[in-house]
Amino acid sequence: MQRFEFKVIPAPKRGEKARGVKTTEDRFAFALTKLMNELGAEGWDYVRADALPCEERVGFTGTKTTFQNVLVFRRVIAAEPEAERPAARLILQEPVAVAPRLGPAEAPMPASAPAVGPAKPELAAE
Numbered sequence: 806m807q808r809f810e811f812k813v814i815p816a817p818k819r820g821e822k823a824r825g826v827k828t829t830e831d832r833f834a835f836a837l838t839k840l841m842n843e844l845g846a847e848g849w850d851y852v853r854a855d856a857l858p859c860e861e862r863v864g865f866t867g868t869k870t871t872f873q874n875v876l877v878f879r880r881v882i883a884a885e886p887e888a889e890r891p892a893a894r895l896i897l898q899e900p901v902a903v904a905p906r907l908g909p910a911e912a913p914m915p916a917s918a919p920a921v922g923p924a925k926p927e928l929a930a931e
Contacts, residue, residue, distance in 0.1 A: 809879040816874040849878035
């Protein structure tokens with residue numbers, strides 16, 4: 806069984822400028838790609854992105870809830886050694902009799918069906 810450690814970081818809010826990257830969408834994708842490649846080089850695997858609620862203070866006594874976008878990564882800590890299993894199965898002292906296998910079912914011989922009459926003989930006389 807593998808064990809993991811997780812890392813949660815804020816998602817980028819702005820794109821990064823780079824040569825050949827002109828639109829806002831491309832700059833944002835570039836920033837996200839750069840971040841994911843850096844963490845991937847450290848052994849982190851991307852799991853998912855979430856928007857989670859966060860309470861912030863407003864003034865002296867007030868609070869408001871905002872949503873923070875985060876990226877979730879994980880990596881393997883150490884693989885736990887699997888429980889040792891016995892190499893050989895238990896062998897019974899006395900052999901167990903094997904049940905005989907049944908062959909294919911035989912089809913019934915065609916026969917004439919019994920005559921069907923009324924359920925009660927007194928109803929037939931009426």
